[in-house]
Amino acid sequence: GDSVTQTEGQVTVSESKSLIINCTYSATSIAYPNLFWYVRYPGEGLQLLLKVITAGQKGSSRGFEATYNKETTSFHLQKASVQESDSAVYYCALRGGMLSGSFNKLTFGAGTRLAVCP
Amino acid sequence: EAAVTQSPRNKVAVTGGKVTLSCNQTNNHNNMYWYRQDTGHGLRLIHYSYGAGSTEKGDIPDGYKASRPSQENFSLILELATPSQTSVYFCASGDPTSYEQYFGPGTRLTVL
Numbered sequence: 001g002d003s004v005t006q007t008e009g010q011v012t013v014s015e016s017k018s019l020i021i022n023c024t025y026s027a028t029s030i031a032y033p034n035l036f037w038y039v040r041y042p043g044e045g046l047q048l049l050l051k052v053i054t055a056g057q058k059g060s061s062r063g064f065e066a067t068y069n070k071e072t073t074s075f076h077l078q079k080a081s082v083q084e085s086d087s088a089v090y091y092c093a094l095r096g097g098m099l100s101g102s103f104n105k106l107t108f109g110a111g112t113r114l115a116v117c118p
Numbered sequence: 119e120a121a122v123t124q125s126p127r128n129k130v131a132v133t134g135g136k137v138t139l140s141c142n143q144t145n146n147h148n149n150m151y152w153y154r155q156d157t158g159h160g161l162r163l164i165h166y167s168y169g170a171g172s173t174e175k176g177d178i179p180d181g182y183k184a185s186r187p188s189q190e191n192f193s194l195i196l197e198l199a200t201p202s203q204t205s206v207y208f209c210a211s212g213d214p215t216s217y218e219q220y221f222g223p224g225t226r227l228t229v230l
Contacts, residue, residue, distance in 0.1 A: 004160060034217055045122065045208060045221035046161075053217070091160065095217050105176075106219060108153075108160030 002027050002096045006109035013082050014117050021077040021112045023066075023092035033094040035068050035075045036106070040089045049077075049090070087116045121145045124209050124222035131229050137196040139225050141209030149212035150192040151219065152176070152184060154205040161208060167192055199229045 006023040013019050027033040034053040038046040050059035055070040064079045075092060092109040122143045131137045143150065148169045153161035163176030165184035173184040181203060183195040196203055206226050210219040 036218075038221075043223065045223045046210075047221065048218050051218070093160075105163060105166075106161075108162075110158055110160050111155075 002029055002033070002094060002107040004092050004094055004107055004109035006090075006092045007112045008110065010113040010115060012115045012117060015084055016081050019077075019079045019082045019086075019114065021090055021092075021114070023075045023077065023109060025073050025075065025092070025094050027073075027094060027096060029096035032070065033096055035066070036093040036095070037064070037066055037075075037077050038091040038093060038108075040091070040111075042088070046091060082114070082116045084116045084118055087114055089113045122209060122211055122220050122222040124207075124225050127223065127225055129225060129227045131196075131199045131227065133200060133229060135199050137199050137227065137229075139194040139196075139207055139209075139227070141192045141194075141222055142190050143192075143209075143211040143220070144190065145211045145213070145220055146189065147211035147213055147220070148189070149214060150186065151210045151212060152182075152192070152194045153208045153210065154178070155208060155224075156205050164194065164207075201229045203227065204229045 003026045007021045032055045036051045037049040039049045040046045050061040052059040052068040058067040066077045089111045091111045093106045125140045151166045152164045155161050164182050167173050167186040185193045206224050208224050209222040212219045
């Protein structure tokens with residue numbers, strides 16, 4: 001089946017420093033899945049941060065960006081300068097195809113908690 | 119005006135008891151989903167629905183039932199709760215045109 005692997009556990013970064021959260025995927029239900037980054041702030045539900053539906057393209061939002069690399073099957077999340085308000089849990093996800101068993105099903109990574117220190 | 123709401127936000131249940139988690143959406147989306155989130159795992163799909171009256175099994179449906187009485191409401195039912203069902207549960211509604219899903223704030227369920 002489809003799977004997503006991302007940087008495990010917690011990442012701690014000092015404010016104004018750069019960030020990268022790794023994400024790699026394996027998609028058996030579809031050749032080129034749609035890729036997403038979701039973010040969950042404390043006490044809130046997940047919300048879409050960015051998405052890329054075409055291989056080779058880059059998505060960006062709120063200073064974050066991620067490039068869909070079909071050769072390395074990766075979709076790493078990057079930000080040049082983080083702020084304390086970026087502290088949250090980040091989830092990489094893919095949308096599989098009909099063979100995944102449920103159309104529009106999302107397969108999620110385990111989540112990476114980002115702690116930004118002042 | 120949150121578009122996806124869940125109730126209760128926190129629940130403590132006893133083993134063998136019945137638990138119902140409720141979800142309401144104002145997005146007018148046909149698709150709705152129930153996930154659970156456990157440490158070390160991504161969100162895992164329990165049940166989903168294509169519209170009022172439909173429910174489908176997701177990846178981990180055992181021990182759960184679902185009900186979709188209307189476009190707006192989607193419930194998750196644990197008939198005989200077990201400690202292994204202690205988790206955080208998320209409901210979502212889905213926009214089939216953009217493939218985005220919109221999540222509720224989650225329900226933390228503890229089964230003692």
